[in-house]
Every structure is written in structure tokens, then in C-alpha cells.
Amino acid sequence: MDLAPFKHVLMLPRVRPFALLMFFARMPPAATGVILTLHVAVTLDKGYGAAGLVGAAGTIGMGLGAPLMGRLIDSRGLRSMLGVSVTASAAFWLTAPLMGYWTLLVTSFLVGLLGVPMMPIGRQVITALVPESRRRIALSVDSISVELSFMGGPALGVFVATKFSTSAALMFIGVSILVAGVLLYWANPPMVHEDEVVDGPQPRVFEWMRGRIVGVLVVCAGTAVCLTGMEVSAIASLEHIGKQSWLGAVFFAMCAASIVGGLVYGGVKRVPNVLVLLVLMAALEIPVGLGDGNVLLLCLLLVPMNLMCAPLIAASGEHISRLAPPTARGLALGLQGSAFTVGNAIGAPIAGVAIDRGGAPAGFAIVGVIGLLVAGVAWLLSRQNKPVASQVTMSS
Template identity: 90%
Template sequence: MDLAPFKHVLMLPGVRSLALLMFFARMPPAATGVILTLHVAVTLDKGYGAAGLVGAAATIGMGLGTPLMGRLIDQRGLRALLTVGVTASAAFWLTAPLMGYWTLLCTSFGVGLLGAPMMLIGRQVITALVPESRRRIALSVDSISVELSYIGGPALGVFVATKFSTNAALLFIGLSILVAGVLLYWMNPPMVHEDEIVDGPQPKIVEWMRGRIVGVLVVCVGATVCLAGMEVSAIASLEHIGKQSWLGVVFFAMCVASIAGGLVYGGVKRAPSVLVLLALMAALEIPVGLGDGNVLLLCLLLVPMNLMCAPLMAASGEHISRLAPPTARGLALGLQGSAFTIGGAIGAPLAGVAVDHGGAPAGFAIVGVAGLLVAGVAWLLARQSKPVASRVTMSS
């Protein structure tokens, strides 16, 4: 593993400052799930079932809205998206403490649909700041940044919610998104690399949404089927032995393993394909259930499959950014975000049903097998013809 390429990418103009800004910009979205759950279940005293409905409404909204926001970037630019998205996000989070349950339920769908998709923005910005030859390394950096955000964001959100109140945490999220959005608006980073010159009208989606890129999107679905199922099964395993307090340690081990995998993936000269990464992740999830009843063994068994997490996210982003035309990259990366959302919506209940009938080991095994099946579907799609070349010329 050679870490020198990471240094070279971070030394490119604008990369370090944007990577740092996107790290902080993604921390509030990473905390939204746990804060909304605590607010609805505890502050509003509606229970965890009602909290789950609010989270589901927001997730459905994001699944539908991310491609729309990506399309808006393609057609109107980043500032147009930020005007709509940051306004919607800040308005929701800053007024959420005043809302009753039913108002919160309806508006959570709206903020998912129209809110600022910081994950999408970060991926597209990083692809625009680096040449295609360095995108694998740059997207590895981005995936590592996401993992760090998911370590720090929920922890900070829970601290504010428990130290002060969930209302204070909601306001903190709103102010953080507003500040990050204003900074992004001021910096206005490019959305397409300077070497990519668009020639002619914007291509229609049917011209590039073909076998290989569809296969990559299917891989994204399979990845989050495995990851969402893993989380549900891990929670069930700890609850079964009365060790729920160790959940933070287990999740920390997962994130550290993913970060390590991202460093290795970005530093190797020959990287495995997205199909290989998904197949490895799914296969390595099946035996994790052997750690049921032992926190240390569970953490150790979770490490190998999570080593594939950041590399898989980076590899899928790299393929999509290369296969889609630059003028449709926002839409393509938005569809990637929707694929991640769909996978999570499938993986969590699939693991839940398996856990109810066979315990945590069944949860890990079932979603692992499901991931392997999805990898098979993606392999069949990848064998189809390449998408039509985009109307792009490379400057000298």
C-alpha cells in the first residue's frame, strides 16, 4: 500500500479545503436519524414506532429527491441547488422544535425531497476537482471522509440532545447546514473538471443509462442491503445478550475497518472491481453470526466485511462518474444515492424478519446471501454492451 497518491491528490488546488468543508457539512445529515428518533420518541413521547415512520418518510423523500437535485445541478449549477436545498433544510430543522408530530411527519418527507444532498454534492465536487486518472484515490478520500462524519456526527448530536435537549440538537443541525450551505455557495466549486468540454446538446438518459452503469447501480443496492442488514443484525445480537451499551464500540470498529479499507484501496496499483468487492462483502457477512453472544468476537468478525465498505463506495462512484456524461453526472450520482437508499430499505426489514425467525446469525446470513444474489444480477448486466459514448472532448 502506497499512501503517497493520497498526498498528491490532497495537494491539488481546492481539494483540501473542499474535503474539509464537506466533512463538516456531512456531519449534520449523519446525525439526523438518531436526533429525529430521540425527539419523536422521547421529547414528543410518541414512541419508537412513530419515530420510525418519520425516518421512513424522510428516507423515501431522499430516495426520490436526490436524482432531482442532481438534475438541478446539471441544468442550473450548484448555486441553484443550494438556494433550494439549503433553504428547505434550514427551514425544516430550525422550525422542527415548534412542530407537532403529524406536521413533523409530513415535512420530513418534504425535506428529504428538497433538502440539500450533501453526500451527492461531495461526490460530484471531488470528481470535478481531480483528473479522471486520480478519481479512484480522490473518491477513496471522500469515502473515508464520509465514515469520519458518521463517527463524529451522531456522537455530537447525541451529546447536544442529552446535555441540553433534542430541540437544541434540531436547531444545531439547522444552523450547521445553513453555515455549510452559505460557505459552499460562496466557494462555488466546479461541478465538471476543466479538461471536460461539453460539445453539443445534453444527452438523453436513454443514451447512457445502459447495461454497465445499471449494473453499478445494482451493486450499490446490494452494498446497502448488506450494510443495513448488518446494522440490524448487530443490534439484535447485542440486545440478545444485554450488551446494548456496547453498540457504539461495535459501530466504531465497523467505521475504522471501513476507513482502513479505503486507505488500502486508494493506495494499491490494481484495484478490484465493484463486483468483486460486493461479492467479498456479502460472503464475509454470512459467518459474522458466529460472533453472536460475544462482543469481542462479533467486532472481529465484522472487520473483514467492513474493509470492503469504503472501497465499494469509492469504486461505484468512480465507475458512475466515468460512464455517465459529465453533463448528466449530477443525475447519475443522484441515482447512485437513490440506489443506496433502496438497498437500505430492503436490507433492514429483510434482516429484521430473519432475526425474528432465527436470531442474529440468521440475519447476517440472509442478507449476505441476498448480497451475493444481487452481485450475480449486476454481473449479468455488466456483460451487456457499453453505454453510448458521451459527447465530450478532452482538451489538450
């Protein structure tokens, strides 16, 4: 593994400050789920079922909204999208402490629909700042940044919520999103690389949304199914033995393994394609249940499958950025975000049902098997004709 390519990418103009900005900008969204759950379940005293409904409403909104915001970027530019999205997001989070439950439920969906899609924005800008030959390394940097944000964001949010109040934490998220949005608006980074041709009419969706790119989106959904099912099953495993206090350590092991995987993926010369990465993740998840009842063994068994996490995020982003035309990249990466959201929505309940019937080991096993089936579907889609926008295959 050679880390020199990471240094070369970070030395490119605007890449390093943008990567730092996106690291902080993604921390508030990473904390929203746990903060909303604590606020509804504890502060509003509505219970965790009601909190789950608020989270589900926001998730559905994000799944629908990410492509819409991406389309707005493609047609009107980043600043137009930020004007709408940052205003809506900041207004919601700053006034959320004043809302009753039902108002919070409805507006959670709306803010998901109009919220700032920080994940797709980061991927789109990083592809615009680096030449195509270095895109894999740059997206590996971006996926590592995502993992770091998800390690720090929830912890910071819980600290504010427990040290002060959930209302203070909600307002802190609002202020953070507002600041990050203003900085992005001021920086106004490019959304298409200067070497890419963007002249002519914008292509219609059906002209490029074909087999291979649909296959990559299916891989994204399968990845999210595996990861969400893993998280639910890990929580159930710890709760079963009364070791919930070790949850932070287990999640740290997951994120650390993903970061290592991202470094390896970006530093080697030959890499497996997205289908192989998903097959490896799914297959390695099936035996994780053998660690049920032993925290250390569980952490060790979670490491191999999580080594595939950051590489899968980077590889899928790289393929989508190549397969979609530059003038439709915002929509395509928004659809990638939606695919992850759909996978999250599917993985959690499937794992939950399996856990209820067979315990945490069944949860790990069933989502692993589903991941393998999804990989098979994606492989069939990848055999279809190439999209007109690119001659890149999923095996490149």
C-alpha cells in the same frame, strides 16, 4: 500499500479545503436519523414505531429527491440547487421543535425531497477537481471522509440532545446545514473537470442509462442491503446478551475497518472491480453471526466485511462518474444516492424478519446471501452493450 498518492491528491488546488468542508458538512445529515428518533420517541412521547415512520418518510423523500437535485445541478448549476435546498432544509430543522407529530411526518418527506444532497455533491465536486487518472484515489479520500463524518456526527448530535434537549439538537442541525450551505454557495466549486467536454445538447437519459451503469447502481443497492442488515443484526446481537452499551464500540470497529479499507484501496496499484468487492462483502457477512453472544468476537468478525465498505463507495462513484456523460453526472450520482437509499430500505426489514425467526445469526446470513444474488444480477447487466458516454467497463 503506498500512501503517497493520497498526499499528491490532497495537494491539488482546492482539494484539501473542499475535503475539510465536506467532512463538516456531512456531519449534520449523519446525525439526523438518531436525533429525529430521539425527538419523536422521547420528547414527543410517540414511541419508536412512530419515530420509524418519520425516518421512513424522510428516507423516501431523499430517494426521490437526490436525482432531482442532481438534475438541477446539471441544468442550472450548484448555486441554483443550493438556493432551493438549503432554504428548505434550514427552514425545516429550525422549526421542527415547534411541530406536532403529523406535521413533522409530512414535512420530513418534503425536506428529504428538497434537502441538500451532501453525499452526491461531495462525490461530484471531487471528480471535478482532480484529473481522471487520480479519481480513484480522490474518491477513496471522499469515502474515508464520509466514514469519519458518520463516526462524529451521531455522537455529537446525541451529546447535544442529552446535554441540552432534542429541540436544541434539531436547531443545531439546522444552523449547521445553513452554515455549510452558505460556505458551499460562496466557494461555488466546479462540477465538471476543466478537461471534460461539455459542449452541445444535454444527452437524454436513455442514451447513457444502460446495462453497465445500471449494474453499478444495482451494486450500490446491494451494498446498502448488506450494510443496513449488518447494523440491524449487530444491534439485535448486543441486545440479546444485554450489552447494548457496547454498541458504540462495535460501530467504531465497523467504521475503522472501512477507513482502513479505503486507504488500502486508494494506495494500491491494482484493485478488484465493484462486483468482486460486493461478493467479498456479502460472503464475509454470512459467518459474522458466529460472534453472536461475544462482543469481542463479533467485532473481529465484522472487520473483514467492513474493509470493503469504503472501497465499494469509492469504486461505484468512480465508475458512475466515468460511465455517465459529464453534463449528466449530477443526475447519475443522485441516482447512486437513491440506490443506496433503496438498499437501506430493503435491508433493514429483511434482516428484521430473519432475526425474529432465527436470531441475529440469521440476520447476518440472509442479507449476505441476498448480497450475493444482487451481485449476480449486476453481473448479468454488466454483460450488456457499453453506454455511448464511455468505453469504460466495470472490470477496469
